[in-house]
Amino acid sequence: MPIAALLPDILASLSAHPRLVLEAPPGAGKTTQVPLALLDAAWLDGRRIVMLEPRRVAARSAAVFMARQLGEDVGGTVGYRIRFESRVSARTRIEVVTEGILTRMLQDDPTLDGVGALLFDEFHERHLAADLGLALARDVQAGLREDLRLVVMSATLDGARLADWLDAPRLSSAGRSFPxxxxxxxxxxxxxxxxxxxxxxxxxxxxxxxxxxxxxxxxxxxxxxxxxxxxxxxxxxxxxxxxxxxxxxxxxxxxxxxxxxxxxxxxxxxxxxxxxxxxxxxxxxxxxxxxxxxxxxxxxxxxxxxxxxxxxxxxxxxxxxxxxxxxxxxxxxxxxxxxxxxxxxxxAQVDLAALALELAAWGDAALSFPDPPPSGAMGAARDLLRRLGAFDAGETVTPLGRRMLALGTHPRLAAMLLAAGTPEAEALACDLCALVEARDPLRGGARSDALVMRWQALAAFRRGRVRTDVSRSALAAVDTAARQWRRRLRIDAQPADDAPAHALGDLLAHAFPDRIGFRHSRDPQRYSLSNGRMACLFDDSALLGEPWIVASDLRFDARDARLLLGAPVDEASLRRTWPDRFTDADETRWDASRRALVGERVRRFDGIVLDARANGRVDAGQAARALSDAVGELGLEVLPWRDGLRQWQARVLGLRAWMPELDLPDVSDASLLATRDSWLRPAFAGLTRLDALDAGRLSAALEAQLDWSQRSILDRFAPTRVDVPSGMARAITYAVEADGTPAAPVLAVKLQELFGLARTPAIADGRMPLTLHLLSPAGRPLQVTRDLEGFWARTYPDVRKEMKGRYPKHPWPEDPWNAVPTHRAKPRGT
Structure with missing residues (x-):
């Protein structure tokens, strides 16, 4: 195979350096030849080689091919481990594993005792588990196992960038191909x-x-x-x-x-x-x-x-x-x-709940990745893990979270599997796990939003009865997956032949605690969800009339989400499971219709308001938050902005753009709204009306976002006024464009006040020239320019010719470069 010519270089590189990026096109033989070539390397010292293969078909195929080359059966020198299947023994020295297996190995034994090399095959596919495995392995190598070898193999990859991130040599092999x-x-x-x-x-x-x-x-x-x-x-x-x-x-x-x-x-x-x-x-x-x-x-x-x-x-x-x-x-x-x-x-494009849980369990959320996880997706993942009980109030993994991690599936499904309290419920949870992960077994004509219909079709399939409106192959795959889950969890109970619909929902609520819904009091097709959103049923929904539901599949629309799949939930089960989420409390909120605060006695389940009754009292301690929420709903324009405050905002935003090294805070409208609880809510302390906030309080709240040194920097580099040659201090006007970018600052000044000045005045340490609005003696615009020198040389003679007769009492010298600047008319008699 073409890779054979490169094998000596690979061995030499790994003898000198613990990391390697190997690029080889399909057919070069890297998957099956490199692990075998490393078996006798001195640095391996008889230890195992673990090769990560992204796909189960490829993992089996590679292991079988290598075993045959050695004249052995799989499970001898070469073996494999994939989900629900293992062919390894005490003699195995090359172990081909799929992605979840490697992560579990690293989490269970970070020292990787007995392993001398980790090979990441087909890394160009950029699966999340491969990125995580490589990041964990790199961390292990840096802190615990300097002798561990890491080889990243790929057919098509930006090898230079990856080699730079890994600080590793890079080798490339030719492929075996014809035109x-x-x-x-x-x-x-x-x-x-x-x-x-x-x-x-x-x-x-x-x-x-x-x-x-x-x-x-x-x-x-x-x-x-x-x-x-x-x-x-x-x-x-x-x-x-x-x-x-x-x-x-x-x-x-x-x-x-x-x-x-x-x-x-x-x-x-x-x-x-x-x-x-x-x-x-x-x-x-x-x-x-x-x-x-x-x-x-x-x-x-x-x-x-x-x-x-x-x-x-x-x-x-x-x-x-x-x-x-x-x-x-x-x-x-x-x-x-x-x-x-x-x-x-x-x-960059998948759910990161499992990744967030893995990182928290590893103890280093700041682990380095070839491409870092998006912060927004990671924040949403952590919020979900707190709801599932995998995180405590911070980001520490709970004992339940560690048990969820050990199952090696999505945290939602792991939470459901672990919540089942009886063998029968555990078997049902395995069925639900398989149904949620699988393609829908119902054919187009049998579409329904009731999860119980899928489970009943599965139960009938097990009894040898398959309706014409379901897919036999899909049900067979679901049954196989459920059986594998029962075997893995050592569940002896057999699946039930029948179960009430709410039994499914009671289990499913543990996987989707953020999607438990309570029927709207005035519209039976709408449900308030525990995450604060609303969901709507189809007109022919099988769930219509249920007081409580849980949604496993939603389609988010602009107004309400649309429930695609779910099950009813028993309120008594919710109260037993999450008694602390049912609360009664006095609350103060903003009533948009009255444009006033109202006090209420509110019963809730999580984010769902079950009942609210006016109590006639506005709690002063809650009023500031409610008023801040009102601004979030109505917009910043309801605040008492003075023109000077908008100027202050534009100055900060301008200087932030022109001199980014100063690291000034973002005070754009969008940022101010997003962070209003930190700066605006304190300004509402003691107030119970929106219009009670005056301009002075608002000004103090806004300007407090800059510390003393930043305020000095703002006055120095983005001043409100600038001295002109006439000896007067003239105002600079700042503004923000409609797209949020700072506009060029404007200095409006009479032309005569700038005589003798050749260069356009600038702010921000000379980086931002002022846009000059040159005015006539009557204050009318004559010219707009950011090139004062060019104006004097090219445009001023024409302006002088036109203006001299119109304003004879004001100086119009032929040589503006050397004329005396003035803000007055000429003295009488001159």
Missing amino acids: VAVSHVPPRRDEALEHQIRRVVVEALDTHAGDALVFLPGQREIARCRAQLEAALPADVELLALHGELPVEAQSHVLQPAADGRRRVVLATNVAESSVTLPGVRIVVDSGLAREPRFDPNSGFSRLEVGTISQASADQRAGRAGRVASGVALRLWPESQRLEPQRRPEI
Whole structure:
């Protein structure tokens, strides 16, 4: 394999340096040859090599291939561990694991006792778990295991940037490939994907030699295309599918050459993009699509969504046609369509609750990543973990949080699994886990927002009865996943044949405590959610009339969220589970209709107001918060702004932009509204009316955001007035544009006051020239300029000629450079 020539350099590099970035295209052999080559390295000293492989199909395939090279079965020198399956032994020295397994290994034993090297394969896929695993491993190496070797392997990657982040050498290998002719075959008008696939594949098999590999987004598209191709392909062409959910035997069959020499058409997800090798492929048909995770706020989970692939992925897919001989890649999109150069890392686009929990358990939330997690997504993740009970009031992991972490699933589902109090409830929780994670088993005509319908279909499937409006394959996958969860949690109880709908909801509430809903008193289709939002049912909802519900799937709209899937909840269960979230208290709030504060006795469950009755008292201690909330609702314009305060705001914003090194605070309207509790609420102390706040209090509250030294800096570099040659101090006008950017400051001054001044006055340590509004003796604008020298030289002669007759009592010298500046008219008699 092409990587063989580079193996001595890899061994030499790792002998001298503990980290390495290895770039090698698909087919170079890095996945199966590098681990074997490292086995006898002196620095390894008989310890294990752990290789992270992103996909289960690839993990099995790589382990089997390496074991065969050694003449052994899997589980000997080479083994693998994936979710719900393990083939390792005491003799195993190369262990291929999927992403969640590596994270658990690092959390359970940060010293990685007995492990000498960690290999991160296919790192270009930029899965969140791979980023986390590498960040944790780098931290272990820096603090505990200087002898640990880290190798990051990738087919397409910005290797230079990663090597710089890792402070690691970088090696590149050639690939093994033959020429591939790339052409584009865009869809015809209104042509569905499966029809386009049938047309292109049939023509390609007639025109080109070899087997065909068709890249599709997922199982749904594979099934549709398979149905079209089965009727269109000759009988001597074998039609196969390849995806991560296939049984091991089926995967092995696809990855081996056809025993009878028949041609093959393989319909595959992007698992075939770089992780596995398919023999005999000389035709690649690329849909240009992939189903990849995106955070879906509707469900609270990262959902797989179909999207356009990157250019790097397209290049890798095309390269699959050139492994054994010259080939052809047929791209099913117009040649004019441009793709993103690289795929976006998952850390930038998925739910980060699991990551936040892992980091808190690790004890270092500031861990360095190749791409840092977005702060907003991390804040939302921490809020959720507090609701789930995984964090205490701060960000310390609770004992429950550590038990959730050990389950290796999304914290929502882990919280539900751990909340079940009886074996029967635990078995039901496993069913719900499998249902929530799986694709919907109900077909289009049987759509319903009742989760219990899915569970009842699952229970019927187990009894051998499958309705025509459900998918048998989807139910089989759910049943398998539920059985694996029961085995993993050592649950002996068998799933029940029947259960009340609220039994599902009572469990589901532990996964979605932020989505528990209480029916609106005047509109039975609307529900107040515990996160403070509102949700609305469809007209034909199966949940209509339920007093309490929990939503596992929502679609967020501008006004109300729309409930897509949920279950009823028993109030008695809520009171037993979360008694502290049911509260009765006197509250003061802003009544927008009355534009006044009102006092009420309020009963709540979390963020839901169950009942509110006026009590006639306004609590002074709560009034300031309520008035601050009123400003948040009505906007800053309701405050008593003086012109000088808006000028102060514009000065601060201007200086913040012109001299960023001064690190002045953001006092834009948006920032002031967002931070109003810190600066405005104290100004309302002791007040019970919005109009009781005067301009003096507002001014003091705003200006208090700058300390003494910052106020001095503001007066120095963004003064309110500037001295002009006439000896007068003239005001500078500051303003902010509609888009929030500071406008150029303006100095309005009579032209005669600037005689003798050649250079335009500037502020902000000379970085910001003033915009001069040059005025006539009557105060009318003559010229606007930021180039005073150019004005005197080019424009002033024309102005002088026109103005001299109109204002004869004022000086209009021929030489303004040397004239005496004045703010007065000429003395009499001159």
